[in-house]
Amino acid sequence: MIELRNVSQRFAGPRGWIEALHNVNLTIPPGEVFGIIGRSGAGKSTLVRTVNLLTRPTEGDIVVNGRALTALAPRELREARREIGMIFQHFNLLSSRTVFENVALPLELAGMKRAQIDETVLPLLELVGLTAQKDRYPAQISGGQKQRVGIARALASKPKVLLSDEATSALDPETTRAILDLLRKINRELGLTVVLITHQMEVIKQVCDRVAVLDAGRVVEEGRVIDVFLQPRHEVTRALLGDVIAQELPPALKARVAERLKTGSGHLLRLAFSGTGVDQPVLSETIRRFELDFNILHGRIDEIQGQAFGSLAVLAGGDPVKVAQAITWLREQGVVVEELSYVE
Ligand SMILES: Nc1ncnc2c1ncn2[C@@H]1O[C@H](COP(=O)(O)OP(=O)(O)OP(=O)(O)O)[C@@H](O)[C@H]1O
Ligand SMILES: [Mg+2]
Structure with missing residues (x-):
């Protein structure tokens, strides 16, 4: 010790x-x-x-x-x-x-x-x-x-x-x-x-x-x-995680994302899954349930100490109320969801 x-x-x-x-x-x-x-x-x-x-x-x-x-x-x-x-x-x-x-x-x-x-x-x-x-x-x-x-x-x-x-x-x-x-x-x-x-x-x-x-x-x-x-x-x-999404997006895409965040027509979400969550079709289920469109901006799957772990950056479009419901639902499924308000 x-x-x-x-x-x-x-x-x-x-x-x-x-x-x-x-x-x-x-x-x-x-x-x-x-x-x-x-x-x-x-x-x-x-x-x-x-x-x-x-x-x-x-x-x-x-x-x-x-x-x-x-x-x-x-x-x-x-x-x-x-x-x-x-x-x-x-x-x-x-x-x-x-x-x-x-x-x-x-x-x-x-x-x-x-x-x-x-x-x-x-x-x-x-x-x-x-x-x-x-x-x-x-x-x-x-x-x-x-x-x-x-x-x-x-x-x-x-x-x-x-x-x-x-x-x-x-x-x-x-x-x-x-x-x-x-x-x-x-x-x-x-x-x-x-x-x-x-x-x-x-x-x-x-x-x-x-x-x-x-x-x-x-x-x-x-x-x-x-x-x-x-x-x-x-x-x-x-x-350090390289997970500041802005760092990982090409400049042109970043500008488009920034524009959609400014006008309120998109929500930038960082989703992190661990364990079995990675294997489940949680994402497609979310899209269907809440009638959203998800643009996947960046994603990767890693392994930490034998445990699968995935992270995904998505731009969610659709009814803001439904986006909020989708975030709640995703969290209930064990997905860590962070909403990011900017890409700078
Ligand atoms: N013997 C010393 N005398 C004066 N300043 C020092 C001394 N050793 C370290 N520093 C200062 O203390 C701070 C921390 O230095 P340190 O070497 O611990 O950083 P580090 O995290 O190991 O960096 P690196 O990743 O570059 O190795 C720096 O500002 C450095 O200039
Ligand atoms: Mg050092």
Whole structure:
């Protein structure tokens, strides 16, 4: 369990203080993959560095597995940090050391004997799928393999928590998927809590149980990933979801939609379905029942943690009273309906 209690972080900037984190409160349950997403400069890296006190917060407490890190003496803190592994966007491997030696490094530094190092490192290389590459140097392996080394190295000291700061940002989509699958496997098999920082909703969707959205140093939204995808509450979340419909519509269509909203001859609806709702012909039933015409502007079906999830943007035309009735009816069918009043 990781708790951040009233954590604030200020840095001295050229024009006064920069408040990188503002009164952040988060509880990350053990054994979860917890995502933190936000735009560039939102404070994500600052937040993750605060968790293991690489940067000490200006205010507030970090409590990891019941221990307030912020209250520990330097020696105790070094010990507590061993329970927290970290992986990075640019892998941070030593080029003069082989794959094996990179993973072994933290153990050598801790004074572990050679035989015991072998006993620890070889199974880790097996776990991350690098047994055959163990004697290669970083220059001789791919980006995805480098990140696997980074992961194995982070696991060498048997941490309970793994922090990941944009660990897949330098990788192509397919490699990203493989690395995220690996993190999931580690989370399941070793029971590790994973805190994963990203600016991509795709990453959150693929691997996280819960997500917190960070904006300008504040947590603006938090919840189960499926809930946040179904019903994003904060504007930043919607923008990150790419679900601000305006962003996804071609300009010409956008202008036409805007015109119809202005004249009141159309209603712009964002529908989100989960689970079985996706399979049901809810939409055609709505059109028939309420004698509406629906223009489908944009739609997609995704899967989150094995659960089907669809979202659809439609422009509904017809009697406004019937549109209102249709919205009520759709909600009764378990569809999340949001009416949007503009497309800017
Ligand atoms: N050591 C520092 N000194 C001064 N300002 C800092 C320092 N570290 C971060 N900042 C500032 O704090 C804010 C948050 O930075 P942070 O690196 O945490 O953002 P981020 O969400 O990780 O962004 P990115 O997605 O670009 O990595 C930024 O305005 C940044 O300039
Ligand atoms: Mg960052």
